Amino acid sequence: MVEICTLRKPGKGINAIAERANPGSFHRVKPKVDEFTVINKQKRYILNLILSYESVIAFAPYCCLFCHASWLSVFQSTHMINRFFLPVFFLAVCWQTAISQTNSRQRLASEISRIIQGEVDSGKIPGAVVLIKKGDQMLFQKAYGYARKYDFEHKLLPAPEKTSLQHLYDIASLTKVIGTTTSIMLLADRGLIRVDDPVGAYIEAFQSPDKKSITIRHLLTHTAGLYEWYPMYYRASNKQECFRLIGELPLRFPVGAQRRYSDLGFVLLGQIIETVSGMPLERFMQENIFKPLGMEHTAYNPRASGRFPKIAATSHGNPYEKRMVYDASLGFQVKEIDPDSWNGWRRYSLVGEVNDGNAWYANGGVSGAAGLFSTGGDLQLLVDMLKNKGMTGGRRFLSAKTIETFLTQDQFQNGLGWVMDPSNPFMKNAPEGSFGHTGFTGTSIAVIPKYDLSVILLINRQHVGLLPSGVYYNVNSLRERVFGVAMKYGAD
Numbered sequence: 001m002v003e004i005c006t007l008r009k010p011g012k013g014i015n016a017i018a019e020r021a022n023p024g025s026f027h028r029v030k031p032k033v034d035e036f037t038v039i040n041k042q043k044r045y046i047l048n049l050i051l052s053y054e055s056v057i058a059f060a061p062y063c064c065l066f067c068h069a070s071w072l073s074v075f076q077s078t079h080m081i082n083r084f085f086l087p088v089f090f091l092a093v094c095w096q097t098a099i100s101q102t103n104s105r106q107r108l109a110s111e112i113s114r115i116i117q118g119e120v121d122s123g124k125i126p127g128a129v130v131l132i133k134k135g136d137q138m139l140f141q142k143a144y145g146y147a148r149k150y151d152f153e154h155k156l157l158p159a160p161e162k163t164s165l166q167h168l169y170d171i172a173s174l175t176k177v178i179g180t181t182t183s184i185m186l187l188a189d190r191g192l193i194r195v196d197d198p199v200g201a202y203i204e205a206f207q208s209p210d211k212k213s214i215t216i217r218h219l220l221t222h223t224a225g226l227y228e229w230y231p232m233y234y235r236a237s238n239k240q241e242c243f244r245l246i247g248e249l250p251l252r253f254p255v256g257a258q259r260r261y262s263d264l265g266f267v268l269l270g271q272i273i274e275t276v277s278g279m280p281l282e283r284f285m286q287e288n289i290f291k292p293l294g295m296e297h298t299a300y301n302p303r304a305s306g307r308f309p310k311i312a313a314t315s316h317g318n319p320y321e322k323r324m325v326y327d328a329s330l331g332f333q334v335k336e337i338d339p340d341s342w343n344g345w346r347r348y349s350l351v352g353e354v355n356d357g358n359a360w361y362a363n364g365g366v367s368g369a370a371g372l373f374s375t376g377g378d379l380q381l382l383v384d385m386l387k388n389k390g391m392t393g394g395r396r397f398l399s400a401k402t403i404e405t406f407l408t409q410d411q412f413q414n415g416l417g418w419v420m421d422p423s424n425p426f427m428k429n430a431p432e433g434s435f436g437h438t439g440f441t442g443t444s445i446a447v448i449p450k451y452d453l454s455v456i457l458l459i460n461r462q463h464v465g466l467l468p469s470g471v472y473y474n475v476n477s478l479r480e481r482v483f484g485v486a487m488k489y490g491a492d
Contacts, residue, residue, distance in 0.1 A: 303352020
C-alpha cells in the first residue's frame, strides 16, 4: 500500500487525508487544502448521492471504500460514521424497501381490481369483497360492485345497492368449517369428544349394523357413505325430523372407501354438537366462537335479528335447487320423492335468508351444513387464529395439537372439515399444509401457512340469476386467478 501511495504526489486531496492517518507513509508536505474542507466536500457528495433515489443502488460500492483503514480512522476521528453516514445510509435503505413494498402492493391491487372489476362490468357477477392478508399486514381489501342489483323478475333495481366491506354475505358451505368444524375442534380440545368416536355413541340411529363403524372423523372427511344430497324438506319440517330422517336413510357408499362430499354428514355433526353441549347449535357457536373471537357480524338468520342493515342478496328463490329435484340429468333425483308432492318454494329475492333449501325449509335457517352469514373482516379473525396455531389476542383459543390434528392431510389429501387438496382452483398449486373451503353462493377461503398468507373472497354470484344453460355462473376461474395474483405478491 505504501509503495502505491508514494507514486502519487503527496499533499493534495485524498493523499493529504491518508498522510495524516498513516504518518511516515508519505513525504511530509503541508497540504494546500485544509483536511476539514475535504471532509466537508465528501459529506456533501455523500448527502447528494443518498438524496437521489436513483443513486441508492449506485451508492453501495462506496461503502467498501469506507472500510479502508486510512478512511476509517479519519471518519472515526470526526464521528462521521456514527453521527452521519450510517443513520442516513440505513434510512436510504429503509426508504427504498418501503417504496418497493408500496409498489408491490399497488401492482397487487391493480391486478386484483382488473380481474374482479372486469367480471362485474361484464355482468357475470353483481359484486365481490376480497381480503388478502400476510402476517399482521392487510395487503389488500376492497369491495366491488353491488350487494343488490336485481328484483325477483331480474329487472334492474331503480337504485342498486353498492356492496361494502361491512356487508354480510351468505357464506353457504363455509359454515361447515367456520362454524361446525371449529365447534367440533373446541369440543375435542376440551376432551368432551374424540374424532374417532363412533357416531353411534351420540346418535342412537347410528348403532345399527350398517352404520356402527361410522365415526366423527368419517363425517368430517365426507367418507361416511351418506347421500351426497337429499331434499329433506319433502319429508321433514324441523331439525329433529331431519335428524330422524338421516338416521333412517340407507348408506349410499361403503364407509371410509371414498370421499363423497355430503351436506348430511355436517347436519349430523350439528346434532352431535347440540347433544354434547346441551345447547342449540347457533347459541353454542355464538358463545364459544363468535363472541370470544370478536366476530360481531357473524350469525344465522341475520335479517330476522334486525341487527344487520347491510346484507348482500343471493338468489331469486331457489331455481337451481328446484332443478335438482325435477331434472334427472343433474343426478340428484331421489326415486321415492315425488317432485310435485311439496311446493313451498320461495318466490322472492333472498336477503338475509340462507340460500340452501335444506337449511331454510327443513331447519329454520340453522344447520351444520349451511346458514351462516358473515363479513370478510369477521372471517379473517378466525383465519388469523388458525394461522397463529390457536392464539388470538395474546390468549389461547385452541391448542396447537388440535389444530395440527385437523389440518393434517388424510389419504384423500384433505383435512378434517377443511379442504387441503391443492388441485382445487381456489387454492391451485398451493404448497403443502395449505387449507381452505368454498361455498355454493360464491364464497371461498384459502390459507397458506408457509407464507403466512390468506385469501378471502366473497361473491353473491347467484344474484345475477341462472344462465341460459340452467346453472349459475362458475366462479372457479375467478377464484383461481385471484389466488394466483395473491401468491405472486405474497409468497416470499
